[in-house]
Each structure stands twice: as structure tokens, then as C-alpha cells.
Amino acid sequence: MKMSKMFVQTLREFPSDAEVVSHKMLARAGYIKKLTSGVYNYMPLMWRVLKKIENIVRDEMDKAGAQELLMPFVQPKELWEESGRWDAYGRELMRLKDRHDRVMCLGPTHEEIITALARDVLKSYKQLPVNLYQIQSKFRDEVRPRYGLLRGREFIMKDAYSFDTSQEGLNKEYENMAKAYTNIFNRCGLPTKMVQSDSGAIGGSVSHEFMVITDTDAGENDVFYCDDCDYSANSNHAVSKLLPAEVDGAKYFTKTEVIDTPNTHSIEELSKFLNIPSTLILKTLVYIVDKKPVLALIRADKAVEETKLMNAVGGVEIRIASSAEIAELMADKGFDAVPGFIGPNGMDGITIIADETVRDMKNFVVGINKTDRHLVGANLSDIPAIENYVDIRLVEAGELCPQCGRPLKVTKGIEVGNIFQLGTKYSKPMKAFYLDENGKAQPYIMGCYGIGISRTAAAAVEAHHDEHGIKWPISIAPYHVVIVPVNIKDELQMKVAGEMYEKLLSAGVEVVLDDRDERAGVKFKDADLIGFPFRVTVGKTINDGLVEYKVRETGEVLTLKPEEAVEKLTDIILSK
RNA sequence: CGGGAUGUGGCGCAGCUUGGUAGCGCACCUCGCUUGGGACGAGGGGGUCGCACGUUCAAAUCGUGUCAUCCCGACCA
Numbered sequence: 001m002k003m004s005k006m007f008v009q010t011l012r013e014f015p016s017d018a019e020v021v022s023h024k025m026l027a028r029a030g031y032i033k034k035l036t037s038g039v040y041n042y043m044p045l046m047w048r049v050l051k052k053i054e055n056i057v058r059d060e061m062d063k064a065g066a067q068e069l070l071m072p073f074v075q076p077k078e079l080w081e082e083s084g085r086w087d088a089y090g091r092e093l094m095r096l097k098d099r100h101d102r103v104m105c106l107g108p109t110h111e112e113i114i115t116a117l118a119r120d121v122l123k124s125y126k127q128l129p130v131n132l133y134q135i136q137s138k139f140r141d142e143v144r145p146r147y148g149l150l151r152g153r154e155f156i157m158k159d160a161y162s163f164d165t166s167q168e169g170l171n172k173e174y175e176n177m178a179k180a181y182t183n184i185f186n187r188c189g190l191p192t193k194m195v196q197s198d199s200g201a202i203g204g205s206v207s208h209e210f211m212v213i214t215d216t217d218a219g220e221n222d223v224f225y226c227d228d229c230d231y232s233a234n235s236n237h238a239v240s241k242l243l244p245a246e247v248d249g250a251k252y253f254t255k256t257e258v259i260d261t262p263n264t265h266s267i268e269e270l271s272k273f274l275n276i277p278s279t280l281i282l283k284t285l286v287y288i289v290d291k292k293p294v295l296a297l298i299r300a301d302k303a304v305e306e307t308k309l310m311n312a313v314g315g316v317e318i319r320i321a322s323s324a325e326i327a328e329l330m331a332d333k334g335f336d337a338v339p340g341f342i343g344p345n346g347m348d349g350i351t352i353i354a355d356e357t358v359r360d361m362k363n364f365v366v367g368i369n370k371t372d373r374h375l376v377g378a379n380l381s382d383i384p385a386i387e388n389y390v391d392i393r394l395v396e397a398g399e400l401c402p403q404c405g406r407p408l409k410v411t412k413g414i415e416v417g418n419i420f421q422l423g424t425k426y427s428k429p430m431k432a433f434y435l436d437e438n439g440k441a442q443p444y445i446m447g448c449y450g451i452g453i454s455r456t457a458a459a460a461v462e463a464h465h466d467e468h469g470i471k472w473p474i475s476i477a478p479y480h481v482v483i484v485p486v487n488i489k490d491e492l493q494m495k496v497a498g499e500m501y502e503k504l505l506s507a508g509v510e511v512v513l514d515d516r517d518e519r520a521g522v523k524f525k526d527a528d529l530i531g532f533p534f535r536v537t538v539g540k541t542i543n544d545g546l547v548e549y550k551v552r553e554t555g556e557v558l559t560l561k562p563e564e565a566v567e568k569l570t571d572i573i574l575s576k
Numbered sequence: 577c578g579g580g581a582u583g584u585g586g587c588g589c590a591g592c593u594u595g596g597u598a599g600c601g602c603a604c605c606u607c608g609c610u611u612g613g614g615a616c617g618a619g620g621g622g623g624u625c626g627c628a629c630g631u632u633c634a635a636a637u638c639g640u641g642u643c644a645u646c647c648c649g650a651c652c653a
Contacts, residue, residue, distance in 0.1 A: 009586075009587090009603080010614095011586090011587055011588085011602085011603085012587075012588080012601095012602055012603075012614070013587065013588050013602080014587095014588090015587070015588085016582095016587090016588070016589090016646085017645070017646055017647095018646095019646085019647075028587095034645095036644085036645090037644080037645065037646090090651090091577095092651070092652085108652095109653090138653075140651090140652075140653085142651070142652080143577075143650075143651060144647095144648095144649090144650090144651085146646085146647085150653095151651095151652075151653090152653095155653065156653090157653050158653090159653085209652095209653095220651095220652085221652095306650070307651095317650090317651095318650075319577090319578095319649095319650055320649095320650080322578080415652070415653065416653070417653070418652090418653070450652095450653050451653070452652090452653030453653085454653085455653055456653085484612090486611065486612055487610095487611045487612090488611090489611080490611085517611095518611090518614090519610075519611055519612085519613085519614080519615065520611065520612045520613065521611090521612075521613040521614050521615080522613085522614050522615095523612095523613090523614095524612075524613045524614085525613065525614045526614085528613090537612070539611095539612055540612075541612095548612085
């Protein structure tokens with residue numbers, strides 16, 4: 001490729017709307033151009049990177065025994081009604097109508113389509129197991145698209161679906177995919193951590209996410225992990241053993257009574273006012289799950305993990321209640337209390353979920369739905385009976401590993417892939433059955449496996465860059481080498497550069513010749529920004545028969561004869 | 577959706593307070609000069625100032641509405 005003909009425009013400055021480093025770099029280096037919020041043009045350089053990633057994914061998926069196919073973007077509403085997700089998926093689903101007013105959507109994922117396809121084709125146990133995958137654009141009308149390619153509304157994803165006759169078969173395939181995923185990300189130059197996670201809107205029981213660990217804002221997930229064993233989990237799923245805490249308030253309260261606690265709207269104010277640790281306060285939070293209020297009870301020094309709470313209620317959408325909604329709830333129940341004084345008593349008909357931390361509390365403090373008052377010295381017999389305690393607690397770093405008891409640590413992660421055990425979540429409602437050895441209809445045992453292709457590219461930039469630009473791993477770089485003749489009017493420089501270009505090309509190296517009539521500085525800046533793994537500079541030293549060879553990743557510089565440089569590059573690149 | 581902000585050539589911005597018919601840097605085109613880390617000089621092209629309505633002799637500037645974009649919170653590849 002001649003640089004003078006490349007469809008690319010690098011910018012002197014970072015675009016003002018880019019926040020994270022991958023977005024800034026990709027936009028400035030001419031890889032992407034935004035069309036509208038969360039929707040990007042992939043320029044030729046970007047498309048080459050994406051194809052490289054796709055091909056690594058294909059190679060590993062094929063090796064793992066999966067078969068590639070391609071399903072439509074456009075999907076009919078009816079299939080989504082069969083699975084029950086037309087309503088459950090919510091506003092993230094991009095919906096549209098055709099000219100006959102038939103309702104369709106743009107696929108955010110393809111469980112419905114693949115299940116419908118499988119039930120038509122996979123009629124016998126003899127045809128199973130099968131794993132099918134595709135690579136295509138997906139559409140999710142994200143509430144808040146951001147961070148460039150990391151969270152778009154249209155993005156490229158590899159999604160795979162497995163069909164088995166037994167849980168054992170699924171377990172095996174799940175392991176198989178986990179291995180393939182580890183290989184894929186390693187080959188992309190992206191070490192990942194496989195962490196336990198909540199299965200969210202996709203559904204199912206067991207699921208893991210592949211996280212690229214980062215210390216920047218681009219990591220939108222908190223990952224808790226243990227250095228002493230293999231435990232790691234997304235914060236929406238992490239569990240821990242608590243550190244010892246004072247949970248019996250007997251030494252502060254000699255009897256159970258209602259007392260005045262003026263202006264104690266926060267836990268901090270209340271514990272200061274009563275001069276007790278917050279571990280002796282029972283906190284009551286009001287959430288709205290699927291439009292209905294839910295009370296969450298938890299020891300006040302701990303925070304609620306909303307995904308856990310939502311799962312405990314069995315809902316699909318959760319948010320903390322607004323003060324207006326709380327006021328409405330209070331009025332409805334005949335109370336006059338503001339947040340800070342809410343409690344579980346008298347909340348007939350409202351779902352109450354209590355965290356496990358509540359179980360051991362004795363002689364504690366609790367709100368009683370009266371502003372400026374609390375009940376102190378209370379015990380579990382003083383509040384509505386709790387049938388079962390569930391874990392709705394957000395884990396904190398320093399709490400103890402559930403497996404080995406050592407302190408947990410926390411870090412940020414970018415989720416680039418995940419794997420789910422779906423079981424019969426789709427096959428049963430969609431009546432996707434095969435006939436077993438006895439001629440009996442059985443639902444498929446399914447798994448699904450996703451990789452964000454475009455997100456992986458962005459994550460690679462997050463992981464590999466410096467202040468000058470991108471430092472692509474060789475395996476996914478758009479080109480391997482850029483050759484920079486310093487002065488294109490110098491005949492010898494151009495001749496040698498041209499010869500090296502041809503030799504590298506015919507050897508199978510992906511090479512760009514920067515034949516633009518620009519000063520050397522401009523070409524060097526662009527080479528660093530775009531992130532070619534290797535640069536060969538043909539300058540004045542060519543008069544002594546030498547060129548400069550430079551490695552982007554390490555900054556290593558060698559002065560070599562042109563043929564030596566060609567040989568070295570060919571060896572390194574073709575061995576990868 | 578709640579909270580905050582911003583819309584002026586491809587990119588980054590000024591002008592708006594105090595209305596008078598659009599400017600700077602980069603990029604782009606031409607010529608000259610220069611050629612190892614984003615040179616220099618001269619000339620040139622490109623914007624109905626997001627959109628609509630209103631106020632006014634006159635609106636980028638004031639008012640109302642609307643759309644879009646970005647940031648902070650709940651989602652997920």
C-alpha cells in the first residue's frame with residue numbers, strides 16, 4: 001500500500017468528544033469516523049484490524065469444532081414473543097416496522113433465530129452435539145453509548161450457540177469454548193482474566209466473562225479477584241466472607257424503644273448521633289424493580305449490588321427510587337417519613353428482600369417510617385418476619401475470598417467476551433426438540449458464547465499505546481511495516497525504499513510505503529500514531545548502504561543493510 | 577430516563593455579555609523554498625453560524641421551541 005493513496009486522515013489534535021484513550025487514538029489516527037452517536041465508519045485501517053481479529057476468532061472456533069454461518073440482522077417480532085423476550089429485552093432492542101406494518105427488530109443477539117433454525121434442522125440425537133457461530137454487526141440501543149468502539153449501538157460481534165443432549169455435553173463444550181477464548185485473546189496480544197459473572201438478559205445459570213484488566217476508565221466493570229487462589233468475579237456476581245464486625249448493640253441499648261434522632265438523614269449522621277458503629281444499623285433502601293417498589297434491607301456499612309437484588313426479585317429492570325416515588329410509597333402506606341427514616345414495618349404488600357448480613361444483627365437500630373425517629377435496641381422479632389436471607393451485597397476489596405479466605409482485591413476490566421450455559425431457557429419455550437434414542441422429544445441443552453470483535457480492537461488499543469499513539473500487537477496490526485523514505489526527491493532513497501517494499505510484499509509481509517511528499521517529522525509522527533509495529537527509515541545513511549530499523553513496541557533501533565532489514569522483518573513477521 | 581454542558585468550513589477554537597452581515601490555527605489547492613521528529617513565504621478554495629418560529633431597519637449574537645452531540649448515574653460484547 002502506498003501511503004499517498006491510502007484513504008485515511010490523521011488529525012493533529014484529539015477530537016473533543018473522545019474521552020478514553022482508545023477512542024481518542026482511533027479517531028485521531030484515522031481508524032474510525034463517527035456517523036452518529038454510537039455508530040462508526042470503520043476506515044480501511046480499522047477494517048484490516050477487525051478482519052485480523054475475526055480471522056483469529058474463525059481459526060480458533062473452527063479448530064474447536066464450531067461451524068460458521070450467517071443469520072439475518074432483521075428479525076420478526078414473533079420469534080421474540082416465543083422466547084418471551086420481546087417485552088423482557090426492553091428498550092435496548094431496536095424495533096422497526098416494514099411497509100405492511102409488520103413489526104421487526106434489528107438483532108442484538110441471535111438466540112431466537114438460531115433456536116428456530118435448529119429446531120427445523122436438528123431432529124435427531126444423532127445430529128448432536130453442534131456448535132454454530134457467526135460474525136456480524138449487532139444492534140443495541142444502549143441507554144448511553146460511549147467510549148467509541150467500547151460501547152457502540154452498532155458493533156461487530158462473534159456469537160456462537162451450542163446444542164447438546166445432556167448437561168455433561170454442555171459442560172464439555174463450555175470448557176472447550178473457554179479454552180478457545182483464552183487462545184483467541186492470547187493470540188490477539190490481550191491477556192484476559194476469566195471471571196464469574198451474572199448472566200443478565202441473556203439468561204441461564206452459569207456464565208463467565210473474559211476481562212482485559214485495565215486501570216483506566218475504559219474498564220467499566222469491577223473485577224474482584226484473589227491472588228492466592230483462582231477466584232475472580234464481576235462485582236455483579238462476586239461473593240465474599242465478611243470481616244468480623246460488631247453486630248450486637250447490647251452494650252449501647254438496654255431496651256427496645258423509639259427515640260428521637262433529629263436530622264439524621266444519612267447513615268453517617270445517624271451513627272455519629274448515636275455514637276455507634278454503622279454495623280449496628282439496619283439500612284432500608286427503596287428500589288423500583290419493573291416499576292414496582294421493593295425494599296432492600298442490609299447492614300448499613302454495606303452497599304446493595306443492584307443486579308443481585310434484581311435477580312432476587314426476579315425482575316429485569318432495576319433502579320433506586322426517586323424521592324418522589326418514596327414520598328408516594330409513604331403516603332400510600334399512611335406514613336410521613338423522608339429517606340433516612342424508612343423501615344420495613346407496616347409495609348404490607350411490598351416485596352422485602354433482606355441481605356444475609358441482616359441475619360446476625362442484634363439490638364440494632366432501624367427506621368420506623370417516622371421522620372426524625374428510629375427504633376433502637378431492636379431485634380429481628382421487631383420487624384416483619386424474613387423468610388429467607390439472600391446475598392444482595394456489593395463486595396468490597398479487603399473482604400475475604402469465598403474459596404480460600406485470603407483478602408480479595410479489586411481492579412477494572414473491559415469485558416471482551418463471555419460464555420453462558422443457557423440450558424433449556426430457549427429450547428423449552430420455543431419448543432425446540434430433538435428425538436432421543438427412545439424416540440422421545442427432548443429440548444436441546446444450549447450454551448452461547450460471545451466475543452465483541454470491535455470492542456476487542458478498542459481494548460487492544462487501551463492495552464497497547466503510549467503518548468505518541470498505538471502500539472499494535474503484530475497479530476492484529478493493520479500492516480506490519482512502514483517504509484519511510486526521508487526525501488522522496490532523493491533518487492537513491494526512493495530506489496532502495498521501493499526495492500525493499502517489493503521484496504517485503506512478495507515475501508508476504510504487509511507493508512506500507514510512505515511515499516508522501518512530506519517532511520520526515522510528519523511521517524514519523526503518523527507512523528507512531530497509526531502504530532505500525534516496525535518502521536524502516538531510508539535516509540542519508542543509504543549513501544553508506546544502511547537503513548534504520550525501528551521497533552514500535554520497544555523503541556529498539558538498529559542500523560542495517562537493506563537486505564538484512566528485509567530478512568529480519570520477514571523472519572520475525574512470518575514466524576508469528 | 578434523571579443531572580450537567582455544548583452546537584460556528586474536515587479537525588481544534590474565538591466572536592455572543594454590549595445585534596451592524598463571520599474570523600484564527602491545523603488540514604486542503606497553487607507556486608517557491610525546505611527534507612531525520614508535526615518547517616517557512618506568497619497566493620487560493622471552502623461555512624445560509626444545528627433547525628424552526630419570534631423580536632428588530634438589521635440576528636451567529638436577544639427570546640421561545642425543537643433536534644443533535646458530549647459528560648456523570650442504572651445496561652452489556
